Amino acid sequence: MKQLPGGCLQQRPQEAEWNRIAASREFQHLLAVKKTFIVPAFLFFLTYYLLLPILIGYAPRLMSKKVIGSVTLAYLFALSQFVVGWIVAWLYLRASSRFDKLAEEILHHALGDVDDKEGAQ
Amino acid sequence: MPFSLLVFLLFVAATLGITLWAAKRSNVASAYFAAGRQITAWQNGFAVAGDFMSGASFLGIVGLISLQGFDGFLFSVGGFIAYVTILLLIAEPLRNTGKFTMADVLAYRLRPRPVRALAALSTLTIATFYMIAQMISAGALVNLLLAGSGITYNMAVVAVGVLMMVYVVCGGMLATTWVQIVKAFLLLSCTVVIVVLVLAHFDFRLGNFFASASQVKYHQAGEIVVTDFLQPGLRYAPPNGPIDLISLGLALLFGCSGLPHILMRFYTVPDARTARESVVWAMVLIGSFFIMTSILGLGAAVIVGPDYILSHGGTNMGGPLLARALGGDALLGVVSAVAFATILAVVAGLTISASTSFAHDFWINVIHRGVERRSNETVLVARIAALGVGGASILLAIALGPSSNSGVLATLAMAVAASAHFPVILLSIFWRRFNTAGAVAGLSAGLIGSIGLILISPTFMGIDPPVATSVRHLFQTTPWFPLENPGIVSVPLGFLAAIAASLLTREGTSDSKFNELRVRANTGLGAEQAVAH
Numbered sequence: 001m002k003q004l005p006g007g008c009l010q011q012r013p014q015e016a017e018w019n020r021i022a023a024s025r026e027f028q029h030l031l032a033v034k035k036t037f038i039v040p041a042f043l044f045f046l047t048y049y050l051l052l053p054i055l056i057g058y059a060p061r062l063m064s065k066k067v068i069g070s071v072t073l074a075y076l077f078a079l080s081q082f083v084v085g086w087i088v089a090w091l092y093l094r095a096s097s098r099f100d101k102l103a104e105e106i107l108h109h110a111l112g113d114v115d116d117k118e119g120a121q
Numbered sequence: 122m123p124f125s126l127l128v129f130l131l132f133v134a135a136t137l138g139i140t141l142w143a144a145k146r147s148n149v150a151s152a153y154f155a156a157g158r159q160i161t162a163w164q165n166g167f168a169v170a171g172d173f174m175s176g177a178s179f180l181g182i183v184g185l186i187s188l189q190g191f192d193g194f195l196f197s198v199g200g201f202i203a204y205v206t207i208l209l210l211i212a213e214p215l216r217n218t219g220k221f222t223m224a225d226v227l228a229y230r231l232r233p234r235p236v237r238a239l240a241a242l243s244t245l246t247i248a249t250f251y252m253i254a255q256m257i258s259a260g261a262l263v264n265l266l267l268a269g270s271g272i273t274y275n276m277a278v279v280a281v282g283v284l285m286m287v288y289v290v291c292g293g294m295l296a297t298t299w300v301q302i303v304k305a306f307l308l309l310s311c312t313v314v315i316v317v318l319v320l321a322h323f324d325f326r327l328g329n330f331f332a333s334a335s336q337v338k339y340h341q342a343g344e345i346v347v348t349d350f351l352q353p354g355l356r357y358a359p360p361n362g363p364i365d366l367i368s369l370g371l372a373l374l375f376g377c378s379g380l381p382h383i384l385m386r387f388y389t390v391p392d393a394r395t396a397r398e399s400v401v402w403a404m405v406l407i408g409s410f411f412i413m414t415s416i417l418g419l420g421a422a423v424i425v426g427p428d429y430i431l432s433h434g435g436t437n438m439g440g441p442l443l444a445r446a447l448g449g450d451a452l453l454g455v456v457s458a459v460a461f462a463t464i465l466a467v468v469a470g471l472t473i474s475a476s477t478s479f480a481h482d483f484w485i486n487v488i489h490r491g492v493e494r495r496s497n498e499t500v501l502v503a504r505i506a507a508l509g510v511g512g513a514s515i516l517l518a519i520a521l522g523p524s525s526n527s528g529v530l531a532t533l534a535m536a537v538a539a540s541a542h543f544p545v546i547l548l549s550i551f552w553r554r555f556n557t558a559g560a561v562a563g564l565s566a567g568l569i570g571s572i573g574l575i576l577i578s579p580t581f582m583g584i585d586p587p588v589a590t591s592v593r594h595l596f597q598t599t600p601w602f603p604l605e606n607p608g609i610v611s612v613p614l615g616f617l618a619a620i621a622a623s624l625l626t627r628e629g630t631s632d633s634k635f636n637e638l639r640v641r642a643n644t645g646l647g648a649e650q651a652v653a654h
Contacts, residue, residue, distance in 0.1 A: 015633045021646075022636035030643060038209050046374075049202045053195065053370040056353040057363025064352045069328045070335035074191055074353045075415075081198045082408045085205050089401050092208060096397060103644040110646065 021110050030102040037095045045088050052077055124451050128458035132307070133284060136300045136465075140288050143296035151652050153293035153500045154221040154477050158651040160298055160389040166402020168298045169386050171305030173200065173377070173403070174410050176258035176464040177251075177531035179308060180437040182411075186418020187439030188427050190337070190350030192357050193418055195366065196532060197411035199373025204407065208400040211378045213393040214550045214642035220649055222474075223384045223542065224482045227549050230634035232557040234487050239564040241482040243541045244381040246568065248475040248510075249517070250534035251380075252468060256281075256518030257530065259464045261437040262457055275519050281461070282515035285469045289476065289507040293500075294389060297469045304459075304466040309410060311459045315440075316413050318447040319420035334419040339427040350422050365604045369532065372608030376535025379542025382467075382474035391651040417443060468514065476506035532606065533575050540611035541567030544619050550642060553635045555619070558626040563619025570614045574607035 021027055056063050056074055063074040147153045160168070178200065185193030219225030224240035256278065263277040288296050323330040335349040348355065357366045377383055387396045421430065421439035424446050430439050441460065445453035480503035485493060493499060545563045548555040575581065582601065583594035604610075641647055 018637040018640055019633055021640045042209050045205050053366040057366050060354050070331040072351045075351050078194055078198050081202055082412055085202050088205055089208055089404050106644055107646055
């Protein structure tokens with residue numbers, strides 16, 4: 001089993017350590033990268049999902065329209081929610097391998113520093 | 122021996138074996154509460170899916186679709202889509218910053234005692250609500266299945282309750298997880314079989330199936346009506362329908378992210394990456410299952426018919442009656458046994474989340490200020506609490522009996538979770554200015570607001586006709602709050618209270634603590650590690 005970088009840490013970092021990592025350029029970069037994926041993805045699926053009850057509630061005629069045989073637009077729209085959910089999940093999985101890489105670099109950096117300090121003492 | 126009993130006994134034997142195996146490995150706290158944090162991604166995905174594919178969804182949602190068509194399917198869509206919220210915002214930070222319960226995340230940088238006390242209270246409330254929904258399904262099933270066999274509703278409830286206590290008390294989270302995995306597999310297989318049989322009934326012509334679903338005949342006010350079950354609006358009709366629908370949507374969307382027994386599962390995996398992958402596993406399983414609920418529900422409406430369903434067991438029985446129509450008593454037996462197994466597993470999951478929260482949050486951290494007075498006190502207290510929760514749920518289930526749709530009841534539990542838990546979890550992870558006053562205000566406003574609104578909603582308030590009906594409202598008056606689901610009011614209320622109280626009070630949390638939380642949440646540094654058995 002692969003050990004995560006955090007795993008080799010015997011004691012938790014001190015307050016100054018946390019603050020230093022939080023302020024570091026790498027960490028700010030990770031947060032920014034995450035934000036540029038998560039915020040638009042969340043807003044997109046939120047909007048797409050809420051359109052379903054809104055359209056069903058306020059445009060029932062449109063949603064009752066038969067599209068394929070007897071199947072209504074409402075049913076197809078509802079089914080499409082599952083597809084959209086799966087696509088968002090897949091995109092997130094793909095994007096997150098990049099987040100993991102960035103996080104690993106930060107940890108490497110931080111833990112490397114801790115080791116150096118311990119070595120100096 | 123009836124076939125259904127045989128299938129059920131096989132399940133019980135297998136799960137007791139699992140419990141025996143797990144009991145030897147569940148002595149220290151991280152093993153008992155979090156299965157040693159060694160559950161893999163697919164295992165946790167099945168367990169999360171199992172927790173969510175409950176009696177309420179298998180019986181309740183299929184039942185709703187079989188009686189009210191397309192509108193019932195919206196419960197499925199919302200339940201599935203909620204997992205996108207968990208995936209994007211909740212699962213990983215939760216895994217990286219907490220230990221056993223969702224309150225761990227709140228207590229991380231806020232004053233722990235008030236926050237944990239309230240979180241334990243709302244966890245118990247939500248678990249109880251959800252448990253009632255499951256028990257009602259169990260009751261309805263027994264009434265249909267075992268009518269005249271000498272096994273009464275009360276006996277079945279006691280059997281379910283005692284088994285569930287054995288799993289939780291002896292086997293802890295490891296046993297509960299594996300019971301859930303086995304059951305999720307059974308439930309999915311069973312659902313696939315019925316879907317194939319439904320489609321076979323229409324010679325695998327989807328067009329014919331949907332054509333029949335658009336012309337369902339049933340009696341209404343003494344007359345035969347023909348209704349299109351693919352058309353929206355049968356359940357949510359104007360004037361209040363559209364708003365109620367959006368309210369339901371909000372409750373489902375954010376509710377799952379606040380359900381304690383789901384959140385707890387993310388502590389059973391070794392790290393945040395596994396937590397993330399397990400959500401995706403769960404989304405694949407839950408999505409496929411929920412899409413199939415529409416085939417089951419519409420199939421029941423067409424093949425069995427709403428009239429027959431209503432007169433033979435009512436709103437939760439669409440699925441089992443469909444199984445009998447397609448595969449005779451043998452299939453009904455299997456389906457019922459699987460449904461029982463489902464209820465059993467979900468009730469066990471709820472019990473362990475409630476007892477963990479009581480032992481870890483309330484007993485150790487609130488009363489004894491985080492100090493165990495003897496080794497493994499938390500586990501001991503949780504085991505005793507599980508006995509208490511189990512006993513209480515047996516009594517409640519016997520007192521309530523089968524009365525209303527379990528899918529609707531479970532959704533109300535989700536509204537409470539969406540209003541009380543979701544805002545404070547989200548704000549404590551992402552908002553620097555959030556403080557203890559904000560968490561206390563958010564939790565209380567969400568909890569009291571949602572429960573208060575449910576009590577004055579059409580679910581509990583209404584005027585029944587003088588003729589004795591099987592379903593009676595608790596309060597005989599016109600509903601004060603017009604919507605069935607409080608989400609559209611109570612979710613914003615939870616957020617507003619949390620934000621306003623944070624901004625109005627001076628007590629800021631230390632910047633360092635928030636930095637620490639952020640670094641932990643995003644990198645996994647210092648997160649709880651897996652333990653070897």
